[in-house]
Amino acid sequence: MSDALSRREFLGVTGAAVAAGRLEPSHGFPAPALLLRSASRPMAVGSLNGLRGINLAMELVSKGGDTLDAAVEGVKIQELDPADDSVGYGGLPNEEGVVQLDASCMHGPTRRAGAVGALENIKTPSAVARLVLKYTNHILLVGEGAKRFALSYGFEEEDLLTPASREKWLRWRANRGNADDWLDVPADEKMVERPTGTVNLNVVNAAGDISSVTTTSGLAWKIPGRVGDSPIVGAGQYTDNDVGAAGSTGRGESNIMVCGGFLTVEFMRRGMSPTDACLETLKRVIAMTPARLLRPDGPPAFGLTFYAVNKRGEAGAASIQPTKYAVYDGTEAVARDTAYLYPRKK
Numbered sequence: 083m084s085d086a087l088s089r090r091e092f093l094g095v096t097g098a099a100v101a102a103g104r105l106e107p108s109h110g111f112p113a114p115a116l117l118l119r120s121a122s123r124p125m126a127v128g129s130l131n132g133l134r135g136i137n138l139a140m141e142l143v144s145k146g147g148d149t150l151d152a153a154v155e156g157v158k159i160q161e162l163d164p165a166d167d168s169v170g171y172g173g174l175p176n177e178e179g180v181v182q183l184d185a186s187c188m189h190g191p192t193r194r195a196g197a198v199g200a201l202e203n204i205k206t207p208s209a210v211a212r213l214v215l216k217y218t219n220h221i222l223l224v225g226e227g228a229k230r231f232a233l234s235y236g237f238e239e240e241d242l243l244t245p246a247s248r249e250k251w252l253r254w255r256a257n258r259g260n261a262d263d264w265l266d267v268p269a270d271e272k273m274v275e276r277p278t279g280t281v282n283l284n285v286v287n288a289a290g291d292i293s294s295v296t297t298t299s300g301l302a303w304k305i306p307g308r309v310g311d312s313p314i315v316g317a318g319q320y321t322d323n324d325v326g327a328a329g330s331t332g333r334g335e336s337n338i339m340v341c342g343g344f345l346t347v348e349f350m351r352r353g354m355s356p357t358d359a360c361l362e363t364l365k366r367v368i369a370m371t372p373a374r375l376l377r378p379d380g381p382p383a384f385g386l387t388f389y390a391v392n393k394r395g396e397a398g399a400a401s402i403q404p405t406k407y408a409v410y411d412g413t414e415a416v417a418r419d420t421a422y423l424y425p426r427k428k
């Protein structure tokens with residue numbers, strides 16, 4: 083068993099759930115359509131920048147590793163990579179030039195969750211979220227408290243800005259408007275887009291145990307203190323070990339409004355395929371989108387993608403407009419096209 087949860091604890095929780103009949107229909111919900119008595123197909127699915135993470139996660143799972151450890155080790159590749167400016171070290175900062183990181187995770191077999199929000203100066207928020215899950219009675223730690231918690235476990239405090247992310251921030255600050263004291267820089271140096279990015283991974287092993295993790299530096303140039311969907315359990319990611327797991331990347335506020343990770347798992351519980359469940363959640367997002375966030379021709383002016391896997395090891399993803407996602411094909415991680423709600427205009 084993993085370092086995340088002891089074998090005794092794992093057996094205790096699972097055994098208690100069976101004894102209490104919790105693995106049978108309860109709470110007035112329909113029976114989990116995917117409750118399995120046989121083996122699952124090991125699987126991992128997530129955001130496109132999770133290709134390397136999926137390969138590592140599947141290798142760990144094939145050696146008997148725990149699904150949460152596999153997912154966290156997978157996303158740490160991106161957190162530690164200075165070239166990925168959407169997450170961890172090198173992630174783009176808030177409007178004051180400070181990198182604030184968000185992450186959350188869930189471990190299906192023990193039904194536990196952990197998360198951190200607005201965490202500064204620690205490269206791997208997913209690993210800190212896993213420690214919240216493992217060692218506390220809480221689920222979400224934020225800001226200074228989350229940092230002190232990480233430091234108490236030996237994490238090092240580091241400057242998370244790389245030369246490249248600092249340069250992007252400085253150029254954004256110079257170009258955001260004429261009503262301040264920052265001089266504009268030439269038009270060809272303007273940073274026109276407002277980048278977003280995140281890595282989400284959802285992993286199932288052959289025993290049908292499931293875990294999920296999402297980690298991000300959030301929306302670039304955000305208002306200090308803003309947290310997105312990634313550290314919100316039920317939005318940025320969610321796992322129910324009877325059914326499956328789901329996670330998201332894209333405009334966090336729109337996901338939070340529909341509790342998208344949870345909702346996608348609920349749609350799978352009612353029998354939908356992972357892809358259909360993701361599409362159905364996106365339809366709910368559209369229904370909740372205010373007019374100011376819609377383009378004149380109809381579609382929302384933001385991106386949002388959901389990734390999902392069920393207990394059988396079937397996986398899928400869907401987005402507002404076509405994009406790609408990462409999934410295990412039985413041998414290695416590959417990039418595939420998402421299902422989508424609106425075609426891209428030529």
Ligand code: ASP
Nearest residue numbers: 278279280300310332334
């Ligand atoms: N979901 C992230 C957030 O809103 C950003 C992203 O995935 O691009 O913080």
